Amino acid sequence: MGRVSTTVAGVAALASLFVPDVAAQSCPGVSGRYQPKMGSGYRASVLATGLRQPRHLVIDSAGNLLVAEGGSQNVRRIVLQENGDNVCAGSSSTLSGTSxxxxxxxxxxxxxxxxxxxxxxxxxxxxPSTGAVGTGKQIVQGMSNTGTHPTRAIATSKFSPDTILVARGSNGNIDTSTTDKSSGRSMIKTFSISQGQQTAHQYNTGGEVLAWGLRNIVGLTEDPVYGGIWSVENQMDDVRLSGRDIHNNNPAERLSYHGALSGGPNGTATNRYKGLNYGYPSCVPAWDPQNVGLQNVVVGTLFKPDGVPNANDCATRMPGRLHFHAHTAPLDIKFNANATQAYIAFHGSWNRNPADGYRVMRVDFGPDGQPVHDVSSKTAQVPVMENGNIGGCPNNCFRPVGLAFDSKGRLYVSSDTSGEIYVIYGA
Known part of the structure; x- marks a missing residue:
């Protein structure tokens, strides 16, 4: 028998936000704490407040919003209701027994x-209709770290429906043991769901390595049209090169491509991206080549900083597909329905002065399923939602974490530090 979710106090509804040339609208309820600055063509409103560190999000097949609520360690189900041109929170409940x-x-x-x-x-x-959940079964085990990076980004595939992707980060800023693939860290693995439901996979020894040499993947997704797998990575902190402190603008955060799983429209039995190494911990990508000060370095070029294991030629490691400002901490990526745009949540910096990030940005994609901008571009990001006063960050601003699209193309955004869910219209 499934266990029906336990209803708690209803979630606070939409609050108006001031957006140029767009009439502010709201639902009855508590207003949000901040008024984001919106990019051209977008408006936003607050769907929910008072959540406990909301992290990643997903929309179920009945149109309800499910929230991984990190502060309570549970999943919250928000039933959505239409209200004119807006969407509001009708009710909120915790899915009993989830973790x-x-x-x-x-x-x-x-x-x-x-x-x-x-x-x-x-x-x-x-x-999806009732919110009832069954007893949980562990299908992948053995992912604990003794150091940092406790999150485990997961994603499923519509083109390979028996596959789940699981990312596990490093055990610290520079995790030297991850030069060995058998460490089971700083990588993305794929696992069979059906096999895991019979006997749980062990992360280190089970599944297949899709990509490794990735310091800390906190968001990954499948392109809904072409079937490509994409990840966003948080790169190394406190980087020095030849004794110089270059950490303020280096290394770059990274968007990486991992090919399509078998069964996808572009998937084959021999995905040429499968199992590639992206350089960490020995090689990191440049964001500010002038600050790096090496010859033949452009945005995205992999180089060897101080204090890392001896590198094989960094030129032989797989580069990212696009790169972003240092320390902006991308935590999720989601595509719109026709895969012409990918939206990325940048949680924001702690290892940079002045602070940077704390925004949702857009990357445009072409008909080949790849970004329209070159790998070394610094202008690939289009502003969608930003803090009006970044000087208040990180404590007094919204910090985007999770993203999810509904069937009407509305984009939901969680902010863990402020305990809010935003809705972006026009995405």
């Missing part, structure tokens, strides 16, 4: 809910 600190995903048929914790990936039967 997560960050990751959440649904199976291709929408009837299985997956969550991630520090150590495990857990599967629950799920009824």
């Amino acid at each position: 997560t600190n960050h990751g959440i995903a649904l199976s291709a048929d929408g009837n299985t809910l997956f969550t991630s914790t520090l150590a495990n990936v857990i599967a629950y039967s799920y009824n």
Whole structure:
């Protein structure tokens, strides 16, 4: 028997935000704490406040919003209601017995809910209409770290529906043991869902390595049209080169491409991207080549900083597809329905002065399923939602974490530090 979610106090509804040339609208309820600055053609409103560190998000097949609520370690289900041109929160409930600190995903048929914790990936039967969940079963185990990076980004595939992707970060800023693939860290692996439901996979020894040499992947997704797998990475802190402190503007954060899983429109049995190494911990990508000060370095060029293991030729490692400002901390990426745009949540810096990030940005894609901008571009990001006063960050601003699109193309954004969910219209 499934366990019906336990209803708690209703979620606060939409609050108006001031956006140039767009009439402010709201739903009854508590206003949000901040008024974001919106990019051209976008408007936003606050759907929910008072959540406990909301992290990743997903929309179920009945149109409800599921939130990985890191502060409570549970999944919250928000029933959405139409209100004119806006969407409002009709009710809020906790899915009883669920456990997560960050990751959440649904199976291709929408009837299985997956969550991630520090150590495990857990599967629950799920009824989108009622919110009933079954008893959780661990399908991936053995992911605990003794150091930093406790999040485990997860994603499922509509083109390869028996596959779940699981990212595990490094054990510290410079995790030297990850030069060995058998460490089971700083990588993305794929696992069979059906096999895991029979006998749980062990992360280190089970599954298949899709990509490694990736310091800390906190968001990954599948392109809904071409089937490509994409990840966003948080790169190294406090980087020095030849004794010089270059950390303020280096290294770059990174968007990486990992090919299509078998079964996708571009998927083959021999994905040429499968198993590639992206350089960490020995090689990091440049954001400010002049500050790096080496010859033949452009944005995205991999170089060897101080204090890392001896590198094989960094030129032989797989580069990112696009790069972003240092320390802006991209935590999620989601595509619109026709895969012409990818939206990225930048949680914001702690290792930079002045602070940077704290925004949602857009990257445009072409008909080949790839970004329209070159790998070394510094102008690939289009502003969508930013803090009006970044000087108040990180404590007095919104910090985007998770993203999810609904069937009407509305983009939901979680802010963990402020406990809010925003809705962006025009995406």
